[in-house]
Amino acid sequence: MTLRVIVVDDESVTASAHAEYIRSRSGFSVIGTAFNARGAIEAIRTSFTRHEPVDLVLLDINLPDRSGYEVAKFLRAEGLPVDLLMVTADRRAASLRTATLHGAFGYLVKPFRLEDLGRKLQEYAQYRQRAGTSGEWDQASIDRLFQRQSTTSTLDLPKGLSEDTLDDLSDLLSRAKDGLSAREISEQLGLSRVTARRYLEYLHESGRVDRRSRHGTPGRPELEYSWLS
Structure with missing residues (x-):
């Protein structure tokens, strides 16, 4: 057939x-x-x-x-x-x-x-x-x-990540005009910076977001993440 x-x-x-x-x-x-x-x-x-x-x-x-x-x-x-x-x-x-x-x-x-x-x-x-x-x-x-x-890929989430939080974070990134860092995500969603970074890295590995260094800030360069439309 x-x-x-x-x-x-x-x-x-x-x-x-x-x-x-x-x-x-x-x-x-x-x-x-x-x-x-x-x-x-x-x-x-x-x-x-x-x-x-x-x-x-x-x-x-x-x-x-x-x-x-x-x-x-x-x-x-x-x-x-x-x-x-x-x-x-x-x-x-x-x-x-x-x-x-x-x-x-x-x-x-x-x-x-x-x-x-x-x-x-x-x-x-x-x-x-x-x-x-x-x-x-x-x-x-x-x-x-x-x-x-x-x-x-939500049913295959790593242990400790939830679908609801992933949806909230994805929605925030998809609406943002510019890339956001784990620090900025954590402040807006009330997450710890470590937790926000775990979700962001998961989205990056899944091909949902772009990741690059943000220069021009004091100290160590921050990583920022941008939604791939």
């Missing part, structure tokens, strides 16, 4: 790179790309009109004309059986829940590696294989079918 994919991203270079990678994966074919919500809807409609319906849409949430959530609403309103793998730079828990409510199969946070995309494609292929079997299922089989691995 070959699974048909449409790639939707407002950046043409990114869309092309993701489409090329998906084509390299066994069992997948890319039947279209789009750079905005209107183009996405047209590509999806066309796939059904040609009786070659798309299975999975790699859907960027932040599109220039309408959000990816609007595309998801359209699909549900039209009753089109399309699975969604949503892509966004927003990793807050509220955004993850919104994506889930819109029927997302998975959720990838920018920037992500092609290996991360490959892992989600593999999960999707396994899901479709299980869902395509016939006969009656017991509860254990149903549970396995609906099992999802988290598409964010």
Whole structure:
């Protein structure tokens, strides 16, 4: 079984790179790309009109004309059986829940590696294989079918870090005009400087924030962290 994919991203270079990678994966074919919500809807409609319906849409949430959530609403309103793998730079828990409510199969946070995309494609292929079997299922089989691995890294947090604090810190960094240091983060969120640095280093290692030395301050240079959008 070959699974048909449409790639939707407002950046043409990114869309092309993701489409090329998906084509390299066994069992997948890319039947279209789009750079905005209107183009996405047209590509999806066309796939059904040609009786070659798309299975999975790699859907960027932040599109220039309408959000990816609007595309998801359209699909549900039209009753089109399309699975969604949503892509966004927003990793807050509220955004993850919104994506889930819109029927997302998975959720990838920018920037992500092609290996991360490959892992989600593999999960999707396994899901479709299980869902395509016939006969009656017991509860254990149903549970396995609906099992999802988290598409964010919050469930794999190092010991001592919490999702709520990580969300608060991520929100603060994403709204800041300039980079912030562990000291500034600790003062604004009421954390110890050591704790703030642990969260910041975790985000840096996860590819969510940039880290660089801040010069021009007395004494030892501070490290400042900037959100990567």
